[in-house]
Amino acid sequence: MTVDVEKLLAAAVGAVPGGAERPGQKEMAKAVDRAIRTGEHLLVQAGTGTGKSLAYLVPALLVDGPVVVSTATLALQSQLVTGDLPRLADAVEPVLGRRPTFALVKGRAHYLCKAKLESSNADEPDLFQQDDAPKWLGQAGKLGQQVTRIREWAETTVEGDRDELDPGVDDTAWRSVSMPARECIGAQKCQFGHECFAEASRERARAADIVVTNHSLLAFDSFAGRHILPEHDVLIIDEAHELADRVTSATQAELTTSAMDVAGRRARQHIDASAYERLVEASDALAVALADARPGRLESLHGQLREALTIVDAACRHAIDGIGDIKNDDPSAVDKQPAKVNLAAITETAQRLLEEAAHDVAWVEKDDRGNRRALVVAPLSVAGTLTETLYPERVVIASSATLALGGEFKAVARSLGLPPADAKPEAGLKWTSLDVGSPFDYPKQGILYVAAHIPRPTMSGLSDGAADELVELVGAIGGRTLGLFSSRKAAERAAEVVRARTDLPVLLQGEESLPLLVKRFKAEPETCLFGVMSLWQGVDVPGDACQLVVIDRLPFPRPDEPLSAARSAAIDAEGGSGFAAVSVPHAAVRLAQGAGRLIRTLGDKGVVAVLDSRLHTQRSYGPYLRKSLPPFWYTTDPAVVRQALKRLGTS
Structure with a gap:
């Protein structure tokens, strides 16, 4: 037919x-x-x-x-x-x-690994497995209970998919019974290969x-x-x-001392004492080099970092040789393969960093508290x-x-x-x-308001002018506001200001889990929900609960973001404009995604308010960014938009 x-x-x-x-x-x-x-x-x-x-x-x-x-x-x-x-x-x-x-295919680590389950079962002490583990065990006791529950579930599950496990378990517990693709020895070598959940999912997909x-x-x-x-x-x-x-992200690699320590622990039982000691010394050398390194892009690799990477590469290669070939009948294959793969991944990353290839960008990354330090390498372009x-x-x-x-x-x-x-x-x-356009009548359903009278943002966080404008807008609509901010500092200042100057309840990302915050935002019309990048896309709040979307500044990549900066510099060196080719399209996508939170159904109405005057005043990229947005009715008049919000608030 x-x-x-x-x-x-x-x-x-x-x-x-x-x-x-x-x-x-x-x-x-x-x-x-x-x-x-x-x-x-x-x-x-x-x-x-x-x-x-x-x-x-x-x-x-x-x-x-x-x-x-x-x-x-x-x-x-x-x-x-x-x-x-x-x-x-x-x-x-x-x-x-x-x-x-139809079928859903996930990465191998999403499925229970029977070989890993059998291996971890043999290694754990009895106390760790008890449901009534004493309270003084703390997290260890909780982990043991979760692993016990996974084992009980393993006896009945048909697909072995982590998402079937309800309630869920911590990542630590799941890692003890799952196998990432790189660490898997393969169905042909594994004694559980004929009943592998990951292989079964792929078989279903083929049909x-x-x-x-x-x-x-x-x-x-x-x-x-x-x-x-x-x-x-x-x-x-x-x-x-x-x-x-x-x-x-898939082609990016990083090197940390914690990864070195984990690799050393996994390899320890399969290598001699001197090989393990070399891994420990390499980890220490990397830790010292990272502690002294300044965060940001590495234009060239020299001094302590290059020396540490050379030591790491040599130590990992020596340990890999110590583990040797893994034969099909090796009873320790399930433990040896992950150990060997982890060492191989580290030495690959070390060699990639040492190569300093023109098509790669390398940088030192540190978290805000300075606790986590990493060497990262990513492709200049994919x-x-x-x-x-x-x-x-x-x-x-x-x-x-x-x-x-x-x-x-x-x-x-x-x-x-x-x-x-x-x-x-x-x-x-x-x-x-x-x-193919959209079924929505954007000019009649939404307003794009740019606060052109506010000085352009020059500092991190939320300026006083933007804070005053935010309070006026939120007060006019009476809540119902999704605030999308460029940084956590700006979101926190916005929440602080609105809480101090109005009686409206403010939900701030990070104070509760995001699903709970979004659920409350939908259910309580007078609330405001403020947050950062994860709110810019994927949040779907149709109806009257969200009638004002506020964006504090144009979402250009940060000047100190190594990958964007390197890509811009490469285009500049070829005679082009890195800002126009990298930063502006990046901002256009994010801005469109954020503005897209407003109109979700044919009956939705509201305002997208951008508190960054550059969207109106910058002739070089302002029109480009506005053209990337839905064709809302456009204004820069604060009185007009406040009256519109008040009418929405009382309708």
Whole structure:
């Protein structure tokens, strides 16, 4: 039976609450279908409320073989697997004549490892395992109880997925019974390989029509020769604006003394005393070098740091030789492999830092309290890596609500490793773009207000002028405010000021868990919720609970952020503008994501208030940033916006 994409979409839409096709949805579905048939890669911007998930899932069901869908956030992954896909399968079964199948693929560490469970069971003292462990054991007693509960769950679980374990357990407890991919000895060597939960999940994925995964696992799969995810001809990337950052994280490496200490402890029983002593000395040398090093980018590696890295590399190599080859029948293989892999990862990172390659950026990182120190190395750009690994032998459809920055796809295409649209197409890299808009009437539903009368921000934290403006705005609406701040210091000052000058309750990120804060914010209309970057995307508060979104300053990367600074400097050195090519697109994406918190449904109304005059006054990038936002009605008049907020507050 031949089924076209429009007929299938009509059946799918009929199963959604409300049952109406959304503006742009059919256009997007047909574009995705056309890209799949022609082999031409597609960038498609679909605003909030478009129903883009159905628009790409429906044509995916017409593909012969698995289609992989990658997301950036757990929230969207959960929405697809528990909501969209089951409803879609029910709706299209009568049309297709079969029920489509789907599977979720996570990293190996998300699944219970029976070999690790058996190994840890043999090593733990009896007291640690007791449910009634004495109170003086503190965290150790709690950990023991959690591991005991995991073992009981292990007897009944079918899929071995950590998310099935309710209530959950601490990361420390889970690490004792799970195996990261790098440390796994492989199903062929493992005595539990035939009943491995991670392998079973991959087997289910190979038989599914739709395979859902995340950007990090997608990156690892691409770098590892595509043997983790099932073979596929079509890849759909949702939340595509996050892909380059996730790939950067996947290719980033760091070196810490705690990692050295853990590697030493794991290797100790498999190496002689002198080899272990060398690891301890190397860890000490690294600790001294990091303590004396200044935080920030390393233009060149010399002195104590270079000497410490040389000592670390040599000590780890010596320990690896001490462990030797791991044979299939080695009873200690499950313990030796992680020990060897940890040492190998450290020596790889040390060698990468010592190489000082032009395509890498290195820096010293310290937390605010100075307790955690790390040497970090990351690629200057991942665009070339994506060009080589993402597109060959498959069609890529990249979708997001924020792909057209400044009204163009150029910046995002460049970050994703695609050539300029007007360039001569390279083999396999021909691409098109489409903006299907949004069903929302932004000029009538929302106002973009820029406080142009406030002096531009010049210091960290919240200026007095911005604090005064915030109080006026929040007071006019009577709460219902989501405050998105550039730093924790600014968020804390904002909470302090609003609490002191109004009677409105203020929820501050960090004072409770984020899910609880968001739940209270939704339930109590007079509250304000203030926080930092994790609130800028992924928070969905439709209706009257959120009618004012306040952004304290334009979210440019910090000047001392090593990777952004290095990327800007490299473009400057080639005669371009690093600020225009790196900082402005970064700010555009974050700003659009933050402003996108306001209008979530057709009935929502409100104001996005930006307390940074540069959005209005800077001719070089202000129009570009405003064009990256939804087309709200625009004003810089504080009296107009306060009256609008008062009307909303009393309506």
